[in-house]
Amino acid sequence: MPSYVLLTLAAAWLHAISFTLAKRLWVYSRDPFQISILSQVACALIAALALPWAGLDIVTAMPGTLIGIGLCVVAGQVFFILALRHGDASFVVPMLGLKLFAVAGFSAVWLGETYAPLVYLGAAGAFASLFLLSDGTLRGSLRSALLVTAAALLYGMTDVLLVSALHRGATVLQVGVYSMLMPALLTAPLTLALVPGRWRVGAPFGRALGGYAAVQMAGMVFLMIAFGLAGKATIVNIVQTSRGLWVLAVVYGMGRLGMAGVERLTGAQYRVRAIGALLLMGSLTLAVLAHH
Structure with missing residues (x-):
């Protein structure tokens, strides 16, 4: 198995944990x-610790790309x-899987990145599996659909800009550090001025x-x-959809441990999501094998 696939699977597992921890912040x-x-x-503060090694060269070499990454993430x-405010999470979250096709389109145009038809078929299967993994439906308002499509396009552009920066000579460390710093730098001054009261954080919330x-x-x-090793955006994004499978395992594990703020699933939900997991694994296997 290619090393970038293993690294992407590891990243997806960690992001499944962080996604579940993010949901617990509502506690x-x-x-x-x-x-x-x-x-x-919080992410930016941790990323800032690596600034002495990342350096400032990338800031002068490609400021437009860094600002573009920050703006795409924030927007x-x-x-x-906004999409979550106008539609159910069971509709909005799986629809964010449209990012796969946004990445495929943008990377084909700007990076000259194309694949065999079976890879795109695997991407379509992975997208479909997200609805089963999230208990999703096809019911949602037009407004929420348009908003989540806009979010998917922007997140897709973010990944293409990241890979573009790597192609142009930026190091993996630089891209990782500044992709975390830029959104916070762009939003922090405005947030500090408008909503200072929201910066008060108690010790449990801080932890x-x-x-x-x-x-x-x-x-x-x-x-x-993984992006650096693959040199491509689309295939990494396809493998990254395995996060939906890892989330199911993480939610189950944290629920068994009795952690607060973690959703409780019924037996029927686990069965539906198990079908989604099988579809996802088959789709990812098809995409990776067709790519190689």
């Missing part, structure tokens, strides 16, 4: 804006949050944010290395 705060901003800041997050950020950053390290 400490009921303010989605506060959770969104502070989780970004994508805004659209995603939860730190745990989330540490796992999220660890997953980002593996993902950036």
Whole structure:
């Protein structure tokens, strides 16, 4: 198995844990804006620790790319949050899988990255499996569908910009560090000015944010290395959809441990998600084998 696949699977597993930890942040705060901003800041603070090794060369070499990455992440997050306000999570979260096709389209145009038809068939199967893994339906408002499509396009553009930076000579460390720093740098001044009260964080909330950020950053390290080894955006994104499978396992494990803020699934939900997991594994296997 190619090393980039193993690294992407590791990243997907870590991000499944961080996603579940992010959901647990609601135990400490009921303010989605506060959770969104502070989780970004927590990741940025950890990324900043690596600045002495990442250096500032990339800032002068490709400032437009870094700003583009930051703007795409911030705007994508805004659209995603708005989509959740206008549609059920069971519709919005799987629809974010449209990012696969956004990455495929953007990378074909800007990176000259194309694949055999079976790879794209595997991507379609992976996208379909997300609805089963999330108990998703095809019911949702037109507004939520448009908003989540916009978020998927922006997140897709983010990954293409990341791979583009690697192609242009940026190191994996530089891309990883600045992809975490830029969104926080772009939003922090405005947030500080408009909502200073939302920066008050108690010790339990601070520990939860730190745990989330540490796992999220660890997953980002593996993902950036995978992008660097593969040199391509689409195939890595296809393998990354395995996060939906890992989330199922993580939720089950944390639920068994009695952790607060973790959803409880019924037997019927586990059976539906198991079918989704089989479809996902088959789709990923098809995509990877067809690519090689």
